[in-house]
Amino acid sequence: xxxxxxxxxxxxxxxxxxLILAFQHLFIAILAGIPVPLVIGAVVxxxxxxIAYFISSMIFTAAICTLLATVGLxxxxxxxxxxxxxxxxxxASVIASTLNSAATHAEGFRIMAGSxxxxxxxxxxxxxLWSKLDKLFPPVVIGTNxxxxxxxxxxxxxxxxxSSSSTxxxxxxxxxxxxxxxxxxxxxSKYLKGFLGTLNVLFCLIIGTLVAIPLGMxxxxxxxxxxxxxxxxxxxxxxxxxxxxxxxxxxLIVMILGMVEISGTVMGIHSIVGKEMxxxxxxxxxxxxxLGTMFSASFNSGQPVTYIQNVGLLDLTRVHSRFVTATAGxxxxxxxxxxxxxxxxxxxxxxxxxxxxxxxxxxxxxSGVNLLKNVKLDENNNMLVFGLSVAVAMIPAxxxxxxxxxxxxxxxxxxxxxxxxxxxxxxxxxxxxFKQIIGREK
Numbered sequence: 001x002x003x004x005x006x007x008x009x010x011x012x013x014x015x016x017x018x019l020i021l022a023f024q025h026l027f028i029a030i031l032a033g034i035p036v037p038l039v040i041g042a043v044v045x046x047x048x049x050x051i052a053y054f055i056s057s058m059i060f061t062a063a064i065c066t067l068l069a070t071v072g073l074x075x076x077x078x079x080x081x082x083x084x085x086x087x088x089x090x091x092a093s094v095i096a097s098t099l100n101s102a103a104t105h106a107e108g109f110r111i112m113a114g115s116x117x118x119x120x121x122x123x124x125x126x127x128x129l130w131s132k133l134d135k136l137f138p139p140v141v142i143g144t145n146x147x148x149x150x151x152x153x154x155x156x157x158x159x160x161x162x163s164s165s166s167t168x169x170x171x172x173x174x175x176x177x178x179x180x181x182x183x184x185x186x187x188x189s190k191y192l193k194g195f196l197g198t199l200n201v202l203f204c205l206i207i208g209t210l211v212a213i214p215l216g217m218x219x220x221x222x223x224x225x226x227x228x229x230x231x232x233x234x235x236x237x238x239x240x241x242x243x244x245x246x247x248x249x250x251x252l253i254v255m256i257l258g259m260v261e262i263s264g265t266v267m268g269i270h271s272i273v274g275k276e277m278x279x280x281x282x283x284x285x286x287x288x289x290x291l292g293t294m295f296s297a298s299f300n301s302g303q304p305v306t307y308i309q310n311v312g313l314l315d316l317t318r319v320h321s322r323f324v325t326a327t328a329g330x331x332x333x334x335x336x337x338x339x340x341x342x343x344x345x346x347x348x349x350x351x352x353x354x355x356x357x358x359x360x361x362x363x364x365x366x367s368g369v370n371l372l373k374n375v376k377l378d379e380n381n382n383m384l385v386f387g388l389s390v391a392v393a394m395i396p397a398x399x400x401x402x403x404x405x406x407x408x409x410x411x412x413x414x415x416x417x418x419x420x421x422x423x424x425x426x427x428x429x430x431x432x433x434f435k436q437i438i439g440r441e442k
Contacts, residue, residue, distance in 0.1 A: 181355025
């Protein structure tokens with residue numbers, strides 16, 4: 001009897017290989033998430049203790065949400081895809097505004113939790129209806145979205161390289177460290193084959209960090225001051241509280257925009273790993289995010305999304321097993337109980353991240369091009385859908401304050417290149433192909 005072939009997504013790798021690959025995903029996810037509470041803390045003026053708890057809760061809830069998405073802690077709910085889930089920058093401005101407008105930070109976190117519980121429930125309930133809108137996401141939209149993902153992410157890599165500069169010009173030590181890591185990635189990509197080739201990113205991170213130590217580019221103060229052990233408990237600041245209508249509406253809008261981002265990102269993941277994307281898969285994904293949002297609210301964490309940073313790693317390593325990202329989720333769960341280790345991860349110099357970020361984000365662009373090569377751009381106004389969407393996404397990437405004089409909702413949507421480009425692609429596709437989408441024209 002012929003044995004059924006296992007899809008790469010469901011492949012279980014040898015323990016050693018699985019652990020090392022998972023460690024790469026763990027690093028990328030942690031480093032993608034940690035800046036969010038740090039930025040919010042700086043804007044709001046949170047104490048060091050409040051920021052420390054925010055980081056721990058972010059790691060803890062990201063771990064649970066990742067396990068929900070990869071292995072299915074709840075039967076018949078998980079999409080079972082190789083993804084890392086974590087707190088999004090998309091909600092940072094709303095969270096900061098909520099904390100700033102509250103009488104105390106504790107009350108602000110309670111209002112944030114109440115608003116996120118409502119928005120998470122909304123996502124969970126609306127997911128089945130949202131998934132029926134699959135015609136809004138044809139290959140031209142998904143491919144364009146992957147390109148926009150890279151366009152939105154690449155400036156972050158350059159920002160990491162410029163992180164130590166106060167003049168707007170790259171500091172030479174940071175530049176050459178990033179260049180060294182970048183070139184190291186290219187050399188490893190050519191000469192490391194098989195299993196060693198899948199560890200390219202991890203090797204670059206480790207070697208780059210070691211090189212940075214004698215250059216004096218690492219500050220270990222945070223590691224020394226962090227506690228060895230800590231437990232994240234729910235309702236740290238008290239029971240959730242329903243805030244004003246405008247606050248609740250703001251979180252709902254962020255959730256809807258997040259659903260647009262998640263839909264595009266997850267469809268891109270399915271395209272990369274070669275797994276069918278259907279209504280059931282999209283419903284399960286959004287319901288997982290809805291549950292994850294409510295869970296995160298209980299621990300005063302932020303709104304979760306599928307991490308696009310890890311999408312590039314899937315394509316770069318060519319290992320698509322969901323058990324690798326699930327293992328990374330378990331590692332992250334364990335990490336949440338050791339603040340000192342989390343602090344150690346956070347001290348990796350940003351120029352090192354910039355050097356590895358460029359190729360990581362570049363392969364996402366290549367994946368979009370690979371998908372678009374099968375799209376007939378001269379039909380159904382696909383050329384306009386692609387070109388205008390990328391152009392709109394380029395505006396905030398080139399001029400971050402372009403929409404600074406517009407209302408906050410406009411800044412939140414169009415000031416985010418990923419969201420602006422995704423909304424444009426979906427809207428234009430709907431406009432040009434309305435009759436086909438609603439089924440009145442074949």
